[in-house]
Amino acid sequence: MEIYVQKERGVFALSTPKMSYLMKVDEEGRLVHLYWGAPVKDITPAGIASRRDFPYSDHGGELYRPEYRAQDPRDFDPPALSIRYPDGVRNTVLRYRSYSISDGALTIVLSDDIMKISVELLYQGWGDLDLITRSVTIRNEGEAPVVLETVRSATLHLPGHLHYRLTHFAGKWGAEYQRQRIMLTQSQVVLESHRGVSASHQSVPFFALDPMGRTTETAGEVYFGALHWSGDFELIAYQNPDGLVGVTGGIGTYDTFVELEPQETFTAPGLTFGYTGHGFGEMSRILYDWQYDFLLPRSKAYSPRPVIYNSWYPFEFDLHEETLLKVIEQAADIGAELFVVDDGWMKGRDCDRRGLGDWYLDEERFPHGFRPLIEACHAHGMKFGLWVEPEMVNPDSNLYRAHPDWVLHDEGRKPWLSRNQLVLNLAREDVCQFAIDMLDRLLAEYELDYLKWDMNRYFGETGWPGASSKEIGELRIRFIQNLYRIWDHLNKVAPHILFENCAGGGGRADFGMVPYCDRINRSDNADPVDLMLIHEGFTTLFPPKTAGGAGNISPSPNGINGRTLPLQYRIDWGMTGSMSIGIDLLTADSEELIRLKEAVRRFCELRPLMNNSYVYRIASAYEGPCTVLEYVDREGKGAVVFAFGHGLHFRQYLPLFRLRGLEPHGRYEDEDGNIFEGETLMNWGVSISMAGDYASHVLVFRKVG
Numbered sequence: 001m002e003i004y005v006q007k008e009r010g011v012f013a014l015s016t017p018k019m020s021y022l023m024k025v026d027e028e029g030r031l032v033h034l035y036w037g038a039p040v041k042d043i044t045p046a047g048i049a050s051r052r053d054f055p056y057s058d059h060g061g062e063l064y065r066p067e068y069r070a071q072d073p074r075d076f077d078p079p080a081l082s083i084r085y086p087d088g089v090r091n092t093v094l095r096y097r098s099y100s101i102s103d104g105a106l107t108i109v110l111s112d113d114i115m116k117i118s119v120e121l122l123y124q125g126w127g128d129l130d131l132i133t134r135s136v137t138i139r140n141e142g143e144a145p146v147v148l149e150t151v152r153s154a155t156l157h158l159p160g161h162l163h164y165r166l167t168h169f170a171g172k173w174g175a176e177y178q179r180q181r182i183m184l185t186q187s188q189v190v191l192e193s194h195r196g197v198s199a200s201h202q203s204v205p206f207f208a209l210d211p212m213g214r215t216t217e218t219a220g221e222v223y224f225g226a227l228h229w230s231g232d233f234e235l236i237a238y239q240n241p242d243g244l245v246g247v248t249g250g251i252g253t254y255d256t257f258v259e260l261e262p263q264e265t266f267t268a269p270g271l272t273f274g275y276t277g278h279g280f281g282e283m284s285r286i287l288y289d290w291q292y293d294f295l296l297p298r299s300k301a302y303s304p305r306p307v308i309y310n311s312w313y314p315f316e317f318d319l320h321e322e323t324l325l326k327v328i329e330q331a332a333d334i335g336a337e338l339f340v341v342d343d344g345w346m347k348g349r350d351c352d353r354r355g356l357g358d359w360y361l362d363e364e365r366f367p368h369g370f371r372p373l374i375e376a377c378h379a380h381g382m383k384f385g386l387w388v389e390p391e392m393v394n395p396d397s398n399l400y401r402a403h404p405d406w407v408l409h410d411e412g413r414k415p416w417l418s419r420n421q422l423v424l425n426l427a428r429e430d431v432c433q434f435a436i437d438m439l440d441r442l443l444a445e446y447e448l449d450y451l452k453w454d455m456n457r458y459f460g461e462t463g464w465p466g467a468s469s470k471e472i473g474e475l476r477i478r479f480i481q482n483l484y485r486i487w488d489h490l491n492k493v494a495p496h497i498l499f500e501n502c503a504g505g506g507g508r509a510d511f512g513m514v515p516y517c518d519r520i521n522r523s524d525n526a527d528p529v530d531l532m533l534i535h536e537g538f539t540t541l542f543p544p545k546t547a548g549g550a551g552n553i554s555p556s557p558n559g560i561n562g563r564t565l566p567l568q569y570r571i572d573w574g575m576t577g578s579m580s581i582g583i584d585l586l587t588a589d590s591e592e593l594i595r596l597k598e599a600v601r602r603f604c605e606l607r608p609l610m611n612n613s614y615v616y617r618i619a620s621a622y623e624g625p626c627t628v629l630e631y632v633d634r635e636g637k638g639a640v641v642f643a644f645g646h647g648l649h650f651r652q653y654l655p656l657f658r659l660r661g662l663e664p665h666g667r668y669e670d671e672d673g674n675i676f677e678g679e680t681l682m683n684w685g686v687s688i689s690m691a692g693d694y695a696s697h698v699l700v701f702r703k704v705g
């Protein structure tokens with residue numbers, strides 16, 4: 001990101017290769033937004049002056065576009081900052097104070113010198129990507145405490161008096177990441193969650209706006225943004241009475257406020273925004289580049305994810321040394337590279353009613369500890385991983401009996417049990433330390449290669465006896481800050497370990513977690529026909545190799561919707577994410593085992609082409625009865641195309657599917673030895689026949705010249 005400042009005119013211009021972002025200090029000393037979008041290079045005084053297309057006056061306020069909107073008496077759009085002052089004053093009127101540039105980032109300081117509040121706006125770029133992250137730090141410069149009732153990360157304004165369509169992702173357990181689209185009207189659309197987790201069990205902290213709703217996968221403008229936050233959030237997209245469209249968002253305001261003592265500061269989480277003129281496909285590629293090159297845990301950003309065998313779907317809580325030793329043999333035989341012991345290994349944990357919180361192995365079911373399992377895995381060259389849920393406890397556990405005060409609850413009221421568990425108050429220092437110590441112990445004791453962190457219920461009660469109003473107001477924030485602290489610790493002490501971020505499936509599939517985890521559980525629903533919608537949503541934001549799940553090759557009939565699907569369809573689908581097998585290998589027949597072995601071999605063969613790839617959505621499950629996803633290697637080594645039919649009617653002649661992202665004059669070889677020019681595949685297309693109920697195909701095009 002490049003930063004230009006015209007000091008004398010108070011103009012700030014941020015530019016990335018294909019995006020400009022302009023602000024200016026106006027005659028009243030307010031920092032106003034000028035422009036966000038495709039490059040605008042002329043920021044000469046004349047250029048800026050001639051483009052003052054939103055003359056605002058004092059009479060209404062709707063045309064005023066503050067760069068960061070405080071609760072200002074002249075402004076009616078949703079504020080980013082709303083403060084309760086000790087004397088009852090509610091308004092904050094921000095004026096420009098100063099700016100500084102450091103490490104390639106711009107900081108602009110605004111302040112209300114009467115109310116003694118300063119606001120530092122931070123703008124940070126990401127190499128050459130068309131992305132900028134904003135965050136804000138509020139400082140109480142007064143002599144009495146103030147209450148931040150709303151403290152959002154940014155105010156963003158969209159250009160022009162255009163009509164915009166909002167694309168976002170929402171869902172629920174087992175049905176995460178579903179694409180939603182609406183035209184904005186004169187209204188406020190609030191994307192939010194106050195479940196304690198932010199992502200797709202309700203709504204994902206992400207938005208994309210395209211002018212007039214005309215943008216496609218390959219063409220048109222998209223203005224998009226995502227929050228770096230895994231807790232309660234709100235993102236508000238609005239169109240005001242004068243037709244101006246904006247977005248504001250950050251930490252949620254439900255039950256949440258921050259008390260700032262004199263000289264104290266509070267920094268809101270980042271909100272990253274970006275722009276492309278080349279459709280939703282390009283938006284996804286920018287987000288992927290961001291993750292591959294900056295966000296993903298560094299030592300593992302580009303490395304392949306192993307093929308996993310996970311105990312959850314086939315065995316649930318019915319785990320025993322003897323059974324698992326047999327499964328390990330079979331898993332190794334079909335070629336799995338990592339064996340994960342999921343929920344059910346702890347003392348007394350033979351169902352979801354007990355044992356959660358007691359992070360010790362059940363000696364009755366594992367009389368020799370984990371050692372025999374670990375040794376069996378290692379003897380077969382397989383890695384070993386374990387499941388944990390550190391934020392939770394069953395009332396029937398030694399942890400709860402020892403520390404009933406550690407859970408979130410209202411004194412005197414029967415606590416709300418969800419999945420028979422209660423939420424530990426991770427905002428407490430002792431609970432946070434307990435989790436760190438417990439995890440350190442497990443990592444050391446079992447020399448783990450993989451840790452799956454789960455979180456299986458939402459917040460209910462958010463109090464505890466003796467809690468101050470400040471503690472309760474800040475609970476939902478401190479909880480997530482401590483969650484990040486623990487994940488940061490894990491990454492520091494065990495950088496070699498692969499970490500899976502799971503929250504009852506995709507409950508925490510958000511950008512706040514990306515820097516800490518190597519794999520993200522998308523959903524507990526592994527039925528390919530449902531997962532097609534979920535995966536398309538998920539891979540709009542996240543690279544496919546992070547697309548986790550306990551068994552991406554899933555059992556049939558499916559446990560959630562009861563659908564029965566052919567094994568080959570489930571296998572081909574399982575290859576589209578980070579491969580994991582969730583089929584009972586002890587009851588599988590020999591034919592099934594042979595096909596699973598072949599599936600693992602095939603996946604490992606194709607993995608180098610898919611490991612660091614982009615996903616092109618050639619045909620979308622949202623739009624028709626077949627899904628075609630093309631995984632194009634980022635370095636241009638070739639492409640793997642997955643095609644799935646689902647519910648085709650009549651005798652349909654499918655169109656030729658035109659591939660994307662290849663080199664027009666590159667030469668690509670398919671698996672039958674045919675050679676095609678990139679432009680033939682992209683312009684003429686490939687023919688894929690999808691007769692039958694559940695047909696699936698995997699096509700490979702390797703670049704040979």
Ligand code: DGJ
Nearest residue numbers: 312342343504505524550
């Ligand atoms: C929910 C997860 O998404 C599953 O993969 C599994 O780990 C269960 N929890 C275990 O309780």
